[in-house]
Amino acid sequence: MARSSQTEVAVLGALATEPMTGYALREAIRDVLGHFWSESFGQIYPALAGLEQQGLVERQGGDGRGAVYAVTETGHARLRELLMQPIQTGPPRNGLLLRLFFGRTLGVAACRDLVTQAKTEAQQRLREYEALAAQVAGEERHATDAPFWQLTISAGRHSAQAAIAWADECLSALDTIDTQEHTA
Amino acid sequence: MARSSQTEVAVLGALATEPMTGYALREAIRDVLGHFWSESFGQIYPALAGLEQQGLVERQGGDGRGAVYAVTETGHARLRELLMQPIQTGPPRNGLLLRLFFGRTLGVAACRDLVTQAKTEAQQRLREYEALAAQVAGEERHATDAPFWQLTISAGRHSAQAAIAWADECLSALDTIDTQEHTA
DNA sequence: TTGGCCATGTAACTTGTTACATGATTAA
DNA sequence: TTAATCATGTAACAAGTTACATGGCCAA
Known part of the structure; x- marks a missing residue:
């Protein structure tokens, strides 16, 4: 215990x-x-x-x-x-989304910066996962473990790709908000 | 403080x-x-x-x-x-990936179950986000906040979709591991 | 002979959760 | 009049991080 x-x-x-x-x-x-x-x-x-x-x-x-x-x-x-045993999931805590949620107070420009930074980080992670996958595939020790390890790396890749796609969508959406504020 | x-x-x-x-x-x-x-x-x-x-x-x-x-x-x-202020990110803790990483010990069948369950949960979340997006779009109070709130909902959708795609990929990969073990 | 890394631990602190205690108001 | 819900808090516990303390070994 x-x-x-x-x-x-x-x-x-x-x-x-x-x-x-x-x-x-x-x-x-x-x-x-x-x-x-x-x-x-x-x-x-x-x-x-x-x-x-x-x-x-x-x-x-x-x-x-x-x-x-x-x-x-x-x-x-x-x-x-x-x-x-059943998987224990901790409570969610996403500081980026917490800030974006209060985007009206934070301001559109600062939101853009946060999202841009998040995108850069996701791209960085994506490169790391690619390298890691290649490394695991190359090793001969742990050959029986490797297929399982690749699954976890693949999860990281999917997650990073999703983050990038989301960030792009966000940046477009933020432009729209910006425009509305100026023209309203 | x-x-x-x-x-x-x-x-x-x-x-x-x-x-x-x-x-x-x-x-x-x-x-x-x-x-x-x-x-x-x-x-x-x-x-x-x-x-x-x-x-x-x-x-x-x-x-x-x-x-x-x-x-x-x-x-x-x-x-x-x-x-x-800079975003504070907590240490990562993904119980599902922790288990898959030790998949050799856990066994292929149990891995399949875990991944299948994760997929079902992601699909459930996806439906929740769709409903939530519609609800936020419909409200007229908080109209100035709504665009920012949609960004956070969109993040959830992307993340859920990525989880589903990853789960499908996993299930195929797990079949392969299974086959190899039987034929080896 | 000094700085860095391998190696093992502990203690204080921060953070966060759960369960408990209390009482007012309201609907069945 | 009883159960549910609104409402406010506290105290005990559980979890987790950081910084500190110590010492061997090895290379420059």
Whole structure:
């Protein structure tokens, strides 16, 4: 129980892919899951300690520094169990849409800037996903995981493309509002 | 300072649209901003009390129950200021993608179920957005706000459509994985 | 021998949610 | 007169982030 079981999923899942140290785990979560998940430093170590106490992971190698954590049999079973639990969705929090909603107060020009910036960021993300997809496709380790990883990358691509299309639509719409205000 | 300024934006913004009671405010945030924002009950009242103390909102009508809050001059200035601050984005947390990433452990069949469910939900959301857009277009109060509100609804539509397209792509891809496993 | 990175943790703080407590008003 | 809804708040808890503290190892 303890820690949000979501954190346990991320930690157990990452270790199931490949045993590693706590430090490497933190980097893997940041770099590999980073596009759709995050765990802060202060969550990972306590979670790891808890998992070890429950016998879901065990240290391999020296007990001291540099100890590599691996998922036990029980740990694999627990992971499967956790993965099948209903997905917990957090409350939505989109700062961009919150600002646009109050666009009358913010002003059309500032709205344009925000949307333009969002579009640029989405384009950047899109390039990152393309690169990531190519990289995953090229690796031979994790070959059995790769098809699943591609699904998550594809989700990012679709989302970024949608953001770009929306931004373009927005910019046209904002022009219309602008015109109306001037001519009214 | 105090409360996260994000909560202040939501509260001040909603009251700027139209003065209302704390109770109505809670409902407005849930029902109107609900697709991209949320504030819990326990945040709204303290935030409101803080804003009143800073002179950014004031009570109109009886001091007791049923008092309507309205944004003051200073409050409008503060809102404009807050809206122009850089957008704070929370860390990403997508439970569906987290599960798919560990799809090898979860199993292809369970992945299919998750994706199918996600698709159904996206279709549902899409219908909600269509209805919402029609409703906003039909209202004559808030006519100057409507164009901005449509932008946020459009964002939801694009996002839902992207989710549906991605889900279809996923389902095909999952079939392929399935086939490979059986033939390999 | 110093700076950077690997490595492990803790403690304080912020944020946010849930449940509880209270009471007025209104419709059945 | 009873249940629902409007209305206002608080307190306890859960979750999550940041900054701090520590030390080994290795390369310049």
